[in-house]
Structure formats: C-alpha cells, structure tokens
Amino acid sequence: MTDDAYLFLVDDPAAPLGAPATAAGDLACLETPAVRAWLDAHGVTAVSPNVRLLPPEETGAIPDGAEKLPVPLDDDELNRLRHALMPGALARVEEELLAYRDCAGERDALLARAAAAGVPPHRIVELTGEDPRTVASVAARGQGRPSDPGPRQR
Incomplete structure (x- = not known):
C-alpha cells in the first residue's frame, strides 16, 4: 500500500473502478506540472471519463499495466474522494458523522x-x-x- 492516491486510466469509461478524477471536486494535484504533463502525454484532460482516481488503501485494485500516477491528496481531498466512491446511503451516514464531529469539536x-x-x-x-x-x-x-x-x- 502507498500513502498516495493514484490517477489511472481505464479503457472503458463505463468501468466501475475508481472515481472520475473530478468527482472529488477541485484537487490541487490536478494543477501540478507533473499531472498536467501526464495527462498531456496520454492525450486526456482531467475531466475525461477515462481518468480515474483511487485512495491509497484501494490502489491495489488498479489493473496491471494500467497507466497510473501517484498523487498526493490532503485530508479534505482524500475524504471527498472516499465519499465520492461510497454508495449513497453510506455517504449520507458519513456526512452525519462528519457533522457530529464538527459539532462535538x-x-x-x-x-x-x-x-x-x-x-x-x-x-x-x-x-x-x-x-x-x-x-x-x-x-x-x-x-x-x-x-x-x-x-x-x-
């Protein structure tokens, strides 16, 4: 396992693996020269349906041979990514837990x-x-x- 999330490319945009790179909102890493160069090298943009993102604990699911790039995400970005990958009911419960944490804090x-x-x-x-x-x-x-x-x- 790595501490970085990974951007990677899927052949089929209908594949359920990962979240679209923009599903977690504005990510600082998408504006870095390294990510821009990687996207350009593959002829895609960050909004392409073939560009996906997985959190560190799930990067083992990236298919062998897939074009991938490690990207650092801050805690807020990582939470948004994990939230984007969850089924709706689970995401709503997590929103409640976050609201509780903010209130309890x-x-x-x-x-x-x-x-x-x-x-x-x-x-x-x-x-x-x-x-x-x-x-x-x-x-x-x-x-x-x-x-x-x-x-x-x-």
Missing part, C-alpha cells in the same frame, strides 16, 4: 460559554445530555479553577 467551548453566561450546570446537563461531571469540569476550566474529577473510586 465545539462542545467544550459551547459548554464553557453556557456556564460563563450563567446557565446553571444542571440545566446544561438537561439540554445537552452531557455527563454532569463533564459539564462541571468544563465550567471549572472556563473559570480558571482546577476541575473536580468527580467521585473517587475506593
């Missing part, structure tokens, strides 16, 4: 803002469903106090 800041605004900790717990110890810990950090680790196990 802001959790501590939101809890701290609520505590600083004067929302009582028990109400924050009721509204968020967070553990009372988590709310107390975040609220204490927001006020510059050491957090209370909660009840101790003996």
Whole structure:
C-alpha cells in the first residue's frame, strides 16, 4: 500500500473502478506540472471519463499495466474522494458523522460559554445530555479553577 492516491486510466469509461478524477471536486494535484504533463502525454484532460482516481488503501485494485500516477491528496481531498466512491446511503451516514464531529469539536467551548453566561450546570446537563461531571469540569476550566474529577473510586 502507498500513502498516495493514484490517477489511472481505464479503457472503458463505463468501468466501475475508481472515481472520475473530478468527482472529488477541485484537487490541487490536478494543477501540478507533473499531472498536467501526464495527462498531456496520454492525450486526456482531467475531466475525461477515462481518468480515474483511487485512495491509497484501494490502489491495489488498479489493473496491471494500467497507466497510473501517484498523487498526493490532503485530508479534505482524500475524504471527498472516499465519499465520492461510497454508495449513497453510506455517504449520507458519513456526512452525519462528519457533522457530529464538527459539532462535538465545539462542545467544550459551547459548554464553557453556557456556564460563563450563567446557565446553571444542571440545566446544561438537561439540554445537552452531557455527563454532569463533564459539564462541571468544563465550567471549572472556563473559570480558571482546577476541575473536580468527580467521585473517587475506593
């Protein structure tokens, strides 16, 4: 396995292997001199239905003898590529997971803002469903106090 995704050419545009190179949106690698030269050498453009892209974990599926080129993708580009390769239902669930991650990443800041605004900790717990110890810990950090680790196990 490689750490790079691969651009490659398929003979039949109806082949289900990989995603069209543009399916993952604008990719920085498509504007590099190396990729431009590779595309020119094969007489295709990035929007050609014969130009496909696979993420690193799937490059073993590229047929032997296929014209291919390793291309680096950043994390966002790689996520978009993987998303483009998924069936619709799975892609929707992944979108929900990403939305959760984005929301959960802001959790501590939101809890701290609520505590600083004067929302009582028990109400924050009721509204968020967070553990009372988590709310107390975040609220204490927001006020510059050491957090209370909660009840101790003996």
